[in-house]
Amino acid sequence: RSLSTTARKSLKIGLIPADGIGREVIPAAKSAIEALGSDIPKPEFIDLLAGWETFTKTGNALPHETVDVLRNECDCALFGSVSSPSKKVVGYSSPIVALRKELDLYANIRPVLSVASEAGQKAAVDLVVVRENTECLYVKQEEQIFTENGREARATRLITERASRRIGQMAFEIALSRPRKHLTIIHKSNVLSITDGLFRETVRKVPTLPGVDGKYDSVTIMEQLVDSAVYRLFREPEVFDVMVAPNLYGDILSDAAAALVGSLGLVPSINAGDNFVMGEPVHGSAPDIVGKGISNPLASIRSAALMLRHLGYIKGADRLDTAVDQVIREGTTLTPDLQGTSSTTEVLDAVLKKI
């Protein structure tokens, strides 16, 4: 799954902190990457705009320049988080949803891992949510009509065989790379027999695609309705290994899984396509804590690690992950979301010392 590993002289990384605590945690991830020295090609960072504040200033939440630079100049990117308006605002549309689509980043990969209390011990929660990232209700085809009974709004939920197949392939690859090799297909085909029926059936058929040739024979395939998946996630998270889900279910499931490991502030993700990868912490812009200097930088640093791993820089990725794990395990330098009393900077410094 790694993108081309042809030797790069430098690594061009777009930085899109966007809104809220995105502006606190993305700079922290940048410092962590810089600390890797020669384990990765020399990083070059390019600051890019997006988000609600960008919208209020320019009328566009995702300036064309941001997309152009990412597409033409960057090897990868890190995205922070976006605030959304508290009411509907004409012309505003979520820049992260748009970016995923513009760059065809069709897989949102969200590993959720509780840190074992001792090194070498088994983690209680160790799963990956593989979320389809380009369709479902996120196609944002919505309309509203006026009737004699009042307004009626409709949204389209799109599920295609093509997108289901490629996310299915990604999920099988990830399952294959893990010790347990379990894949659970999440759907609600008892209600959505056609759309979720297509998703489920297409993912199930991945092992029979031409050229696969028994490669996935060792992967166990299971299924779970989305409602009971959330229930089981809380009752017996250990049953899950890799979960593959249409966009909206994946969104909800990854937040649910994050709750299991103590904080959204720990959960990283990448948005991956065939030609580009963008790291993104799963947490939001957290307007309630902006500017207090207490946002948790660990999800962003882990997102940087995931991004580097996806690009083939395993050693650099391992160093970031190991440093984060050590800081969590020691438990003395943590932000308040993890019941600690440290600041963003103190946590970053603790990580930098371990790198």
Added chain:
Amino acid sequence: RSLSTTARKSLKIGLIPADGIGREVIPAAKSAIEALGSDIPKPEFIDLLAGWETFTKTGNALPHETVDVLRNECDCALFGSVSSPSKKVVGYSSPIVALRKELDLYANIRPVLSVASEAGQKAAVDLVVVRENTECLYVKQEEQIFTENGREARATRLITERASRRIGQMAFEIALSRPRKHLTIIHKSNVLSITDGLFRETVRKVPTLPGVDGKYDSVTIMEQLVDSAVYRLFREPEVFDVMVAPNLYGDILSDAAAALVGSLGLVPSINAGDNFVMGEPVHGSAPDIVGKGISNPLASIRSAALMLRHLGYIKGADRLDTAVDQVIREGTTLTPDLQGTSSTTEVLDAVLKKI
């Protein structure tokens, strides 16, 4: 919210156990109702068919007769649970979804309450999910087309002002009846600005409707995106009192909340409209434990209590709820889902003794 309380000589209750453990728990609820004696009008039960097995025998998962009898002869009903086929089957469609629509049972009310370890103590989780029950993706308008890139399926998500308003009114009434009077509107309007925007805005406007006249001034209104609502539900469930949600989010949220109180086997619901009410345990048909005699009857007995309460039979409802609470609190006669070793019949007998 109670349905007409004009004195009834008898109470005609439709029983639709449907599939799986529905056939074990609905008879238990029937016995519990019978034990109430003169606290309710003499119950008369009418057995009705629906479900997957009915489909395999008759080609129709919801026979017309079932709907006719419910509509024309019954005061209320109890529904068990349905199994769904493991593959798409032409002509099969979920009977519970159809029943909710046929009888216009527009509100699915799901109280989730952990039992305090001692009587009189405050429960750790005490919330009600008020789920819109007739639209959203459950309108089941789906289609599939064939393109040169493979199949493409689309489903329509419908949100109307009318349905959002009536579920909003129901939710405000329920919030008003509770000590904390908090109402959280669940949506995802950062992505679905038109459909979820309409839901959110319409519910918010309920207090300004003509005739409301300040009635809801004491209700605090909050909002939460559905993904972070699931996260917070696990991290700090005590922040929630009443949650009002479009259909699919409500489905997922009520399973999530059920996980907090130990078992889906405890969580009841009613499907309520202006003219009819149908109790329904939130759990499914549980094919893995069918026939073992260990299904938990408590959710169904609580659903019967909710149904009776909705009809205005407060004393009968209280007696059922109190008996169930006592059995849970004693903790000696519980089914395996609650780490007990008792059978369905033993738990039912324990409840009957307390009634």
